[in-house]
Amino acid sequence: MKQNFTVRQGALDGVEVFLSVAQHRSFRRAAAELGVTPSAISQTVRVLEERIGAVLFIRTTRSVGLTEAGERFLSHAKPAFDELVAASEVARGFGQKPTGLLRLSVPRAVVPILLEPLIASFCEAYPEVEVEIVASKELIDLAAEGFDAGIRLGQFVDADMVAVPLTPPLRLIVVGSPTYLAGRCPPQNTNDLRQHACLRWRKSSGALALWSFDDNGRSIEIAVSGPLIANDFPTMLGAAVRGMGLAQLPEPLAAEGLRKGELMQVLEPFAPTIPGVFLYYPSRRQMMSKLRAFIDHVKRRQAADRDQLPLTR
Template sequence: MMTTGLTELEAVQAVARHRNFRSAATQIGISRSALSHMVAALESRLGARLFHRTTRSVTLTEAGERFVADTAPALRDIREAIGRLTDHQAEPSGTLRINASSGAARQIMAPIILEYVRRHPRVIIDIVTEGKLVDIVLEGFDLGVRLAETVPRDMIAVPLGPSQRFAVVGSPDYFATYPTPLTPSDLAAHRCIRSRLPGGGIYRWEFERRGEFLELDGTGPLLLDDPLLMLEAARAGVGLAYLTEWNVADDLAAGRLVRVLEDWTPPFPGLCLYYPGRRHLAAHHRAFVDLVRETARNANLSPTHRKTRRASNA
């Protein structure tokens, strides 16, 4: 009778998510060669190839697609059963995989992540930061952290930060050469540090005042996809940057940057923790959600909701 171990099934799911043996092996915690041998042995016993392998890519075969789809629900049920069994533990343990934008990860590091690590030292937190929004279930994450407006509608969302605002900022040296813009249309005469969206498009700066809504794509010498690089360029006087208040607060307080067009940047909903509405949350998952709710209560959060925004540099 042929038997297949849980580790082998998890290995196949990991390779299917990452489309890469090295990345999957890192997630599982084994060597790439061990993972490759494990999958090959399973394929041999099954009598079916699950993956097409080349030197550049790994893709699922038709049989692999069916196998991954058929085994995923059972694996999820097994994980939940293990979680229920270990819930009686005095201290949560395990690995918590979180997907977030880099800005979101920086914002929650001190008040959430480090506090959680202090409270639950047996839990390993694995944070992956990337600009693009991913399917956290398909990619094997337990939780996601993003701006509220980008959270998929089928997820449970928990606010974990106050409302946010954008700020148009430049250095004092920059404004010694260029006049202060009074309206967004004045930006046509300025050097703007433009930002690229995760999908490759150019982000158009958004402005709103008394019901008037504008989107502008300025001109300038730099096109960047990282808010910290934009901040560095703004400090150096290269041009104006459009960043969240959280990113520029210290520089504004220290006088390294000057803010303009403040009345054109109203608040929008802040960050949310989100996760699938599963039947059961493992103890270490639930402890993280509870900490987020506790932090939100202590901060007395009451976010202001808006229908749309496309910001990616929170």
């Protein structure tokens, strides 16, 4: 049976003082090294001995020596303390220099569009950071699952998260393939969707997402029907390209299909604008240097992209 175990408060108090006295064989030199008074050193050692239940030093007016208990304690305490110091240095390195493993939870759809060019340039700029991308539609607990940050559409980011925009606001557009629209009357208004096969998206909560529209500044949501239900946007995109029906998708996801002529946009005047894609994480106070470096890299890329935009009059 597993026993309950707790570390006593102050269990390591006095160990550094003990090691300094043992090394110098002097309370005074230990005090000088640690920047305290000899009386403070003496009091700390006395408290440590009381807590352990054994005398650790033999004190005379001329010298300080170790008892047998002190020798045993030194043989175990010094390597353990050195390990603690080394562990602190390693942890401090992770806190001060971008290094280690950066784990990101992302939707599969944003990987080729947004993350691939961004990650490539980040890894080149920070070779000591490894990036792990876990593609998932689930809104997971970042801390519990060991992730540094997540990436999601803005409407899915909890209010208690720190959010950094990766894109400007996006439009949700309705698209269909030329094959599907051939011989059919394209919808002219949202009511016409009743006559069309609409590809639906099931949210991580299990509910079917409604299609959202902007009707002259008025937000409306419509329940649609069709032959396919998917749990991610790339699956819906592929089904739309193959002519299975209409799909409502974030505009950047459909951009390549529109450019190649694999898709056509319908109901363009009704396309709503939604918050863009955000990087989110739990707390600024807990941010590691590797995540700070990634956020700074994102901001530099965004600034560079803005500088490259052509000027308009």
